[in-house]
Amino acid sequence: MNHRPETDLLGPRDVPADALWGIHTLRAVENFPLARRPVHPRLVHAYGAVKLAAARVNHELGHWDDAKAAAIETACQEMIAGALDQHIVVDALQGGAGTSTNMNVNEVLANRALQLLGRPLGDYHAVSPHDDLNLHQSTNDTYPTALRIAAIVALHDLEPKLIALQEAFQAKEKQLANVVKIGRTELQDAVLVTLGREMAAYAEALARDRWRIYKCEERLRVVNLGGTAIGTGLGAPRQYIFRAVEHLRQITGLGLARAENLVEATQNADALVEVSGMLRTLATSLLKIANDLRLLSSGPRAGLGEIRLPPLQAGSSIMPGKVNPVIPEAVAQAAIAVQGHDLTIAQAVAAGNLELSQFLPLVADSLLTSIDLLTNACDIFARLCVAGIEADADRCRRNVHTSTALLTALVERIGYDAAERLATEAVAEQNIRQLAIDRGLLTAAEFDDLTSPDRVTKLGS
DSSP states (O other): OOEEEEETEEEEEEEEOOSSHHHHHHHHHOOOOSOOOOHHHHHHHHHHHHHHHHHHHHHHHTTTOHHHHHHHHHHHHHHHTTTTTOOOOOOOOOSOOOOOHHHHHHHHHHHHHHTTTTTTTTTTTTTOOTTTTTTTTOHHHHHHHHHHHHHHHHHHHHHHHHHHHHHHHHHHHHHHOEEEEEEEEEEEEEEEHHHHHHHHHHHHHHHHHHHHHHHHHHHHEETTTOOOOTTTOOOOOOHHHHHHHHHHHHHOSSSOOEESSSHHHHHHHHHHHHHHHHHHHHHHHHHHHHHHHHHHHSSSSSSSEEOOOOOOOOOSSSSSOOOOOOHHHHHHHHHHHHHHHHHHHHHHHHBBTTTBBTTTTHHHHHHHHHHHHHHHHHHHHHHGGGGGGGOOOOHHHHHHOGGGGGGHHHOOOHHHHHHHHHHOOTTTTTOHHHHHHTTSOHHHHHHHTTTTHHHHHHHOO
């Protein structure tokens, strides 16, 4: 036989004989061809941890014999390790507040346990997706708990990539400390600064983002496991409710805590919005920095061209010799996508009703995708772009000597009126340094001292 019969509330259906999933998953696959991509694997792995915690408590409470408990535990461990990913086939976006994901997980774990026990798939009298794998649980406490675990684990992967990017800019701060250049406000020449100082500013912004990302775990560590349907713990014994999160903490190694008010924790998902906001802030920093690097490297001959980015690929199928700033462009797109996901998350959480935030599948997909995008963006930004930035010192020096922006550095020595006369007399591309020397306003040594890296970066006069 190529199929096995299964039955649910709506009636019988044939399920592929070798499928670890069952009838509930079958209906979900048919009903939700939306994103046409599976549930994020991190959420699946986290769900395995949630099911393992529940299984250990239920075994302790005497609900299963040792052989059955061992088979279920092994199946959960395999899910945590990613060995069952290919069997979680429901769409990332789905109605039912994540019930389809929960049931796909339950069915796969039940059938994998049946395999380990040497029993046929679909023999739910022996191991049941409902009565065993969902024992004392609900989608409404397992799904948000799994989502929080998945997000914390993903953030742990983001943090070192963000640190590497910050350190890459700090390295450039030192390397480019002596390159004096034109600082710009509103895209107009303003005053002198160094390339090192510009790189330091980027590093400092990322340092704040690093602190925010670190604080995200604090917002996610409180879970509602044990609350079952709406946080009242309906259908779960008190011992299960008290023990479940303890086991989950041991399994994951994370500092998880059971919410004091499980009803509130089941109703509200505002912590996810807060975390998304911190991710959006990092995305905003990345977008600003990426666009700055595009400007500073523009041209290179007819633009600013003050820095050179690593050339990675030919930039055009029609224009010979063109090399585009592809990494900053890619990072910018990732950042814009994250900003869009943040709005999606806010809308989805705000649209929750009464005792449940029913659009958590959309929140999960958006949040985990955002973290992935930021992790990958920070990685390629640091490795393929920032680490290879070089200064065009001659271009920077030429710009300094021909721009009226340097006059601010001379005001203290020659006075505002004299500096203004220099600005008036200077013509396009004229060397103001030489003009000031020719007018007897400064010696060459005095000019060079006033426009040195130490002078232009000194705090105050």
